[in-house]
Amino acid sequence: MNSRRFIRGLVGLLGVSLAAVGWADGVTHYVSAAGSHTPPYTNWAMAAHDIQSAIDAVTVTPGIVLVTNDTYTLTQQVVIAGGVTVTSVNGQASTFINGGYPSYTNRCFYISHGDAVLDGFTISNGFLTANNGGGIYMTTGTVRNCAIVQNTALHGGGVYMTGGTIQSCTINSNVVQPGWPNYGGGVYCQGGLVRDCTLAFNVRNGTGDLYVYGLGIYMVGGVISNSTIRNHTANAALGGGVCMQGSAIARDCFIRDNSASKGGGIYILGAG
16 A cells, blocks of 8 residues: 555544644645535645635745545636645545536646646546646646546547656547648646556547547657556547657557557657
C-alpha cells in the first residue's frame, strides 16, 4: 500500500491536519459536503463544499487542499494558480470531479503554477466545443495518480499541456470534436513530460474527411516515457496511437492495438 495514501486516509478518518503530522509547510484546507463551509476551512467541521473555495483560502504556500470521498460537480473550471497540492483522501476510486456537462460547458482544471499538484482524482465530463483541454489545461505543475476519462474538447480531449508533468495517470475514452483537423484525442503535448501513464480508447466524435492527428497523443514537443498507448482506431487519422513532430520524444513506450489510415501505432510528421 502507498504509505502516503495510507497516512492521508488515516488523517481523514481522525480529522487531523496534515500539517500537524509534519507533512506540509503551509496550512491544510479541507473539502467535504459534510462541512459547514466556513472559511478558512482548516478542519473537517469547517470544510469547504467545493474545491475552488478551499484553494482560494490558501494564503501560505506550499499549502494543501485535502478532499474527502464524494462526487464534486463543477459549474466552472477549477483554477490552481499557486503552490497548492490538491489531493484526495482515498484516491481516484473514491473522489470524482464531474465537469457538469450538459448543464455546464467548461473544462475541469486549469493549472498554471510550477509547484501546483493535482493528485488522486477521477476527472470526467469536462466539455468544450471550441477550446482545448476538456479535462485539464496545464502550462506547468504536476498531475499524478488521476483517471482522466470521458472529457471532450477541440484539441486535447483529456489534457492539453504546454508544460509540466503527468505521472501515473490513466487517460481513457476522451473525445475530440469534429469539424476541424483535430489534435490529440487523449493528450495534446506542446511541452513537458508524460510518464508511467496508460492512454487508451480515445476517439474523435463523428466522421469526416479531415484528419485527426494522434488519437492517443499528439506531440509537437515534450517527452512521453514508460507509458502504454493502446486501442485507438480511426480511418482518417495520422497516428492512431501517437502523432509527433518537432522536438517530441517517445521513449520506452508500449504501443499496441492501434489503427489509422497512416501510421497505426505512430506517425512522424515531416519524416518523408
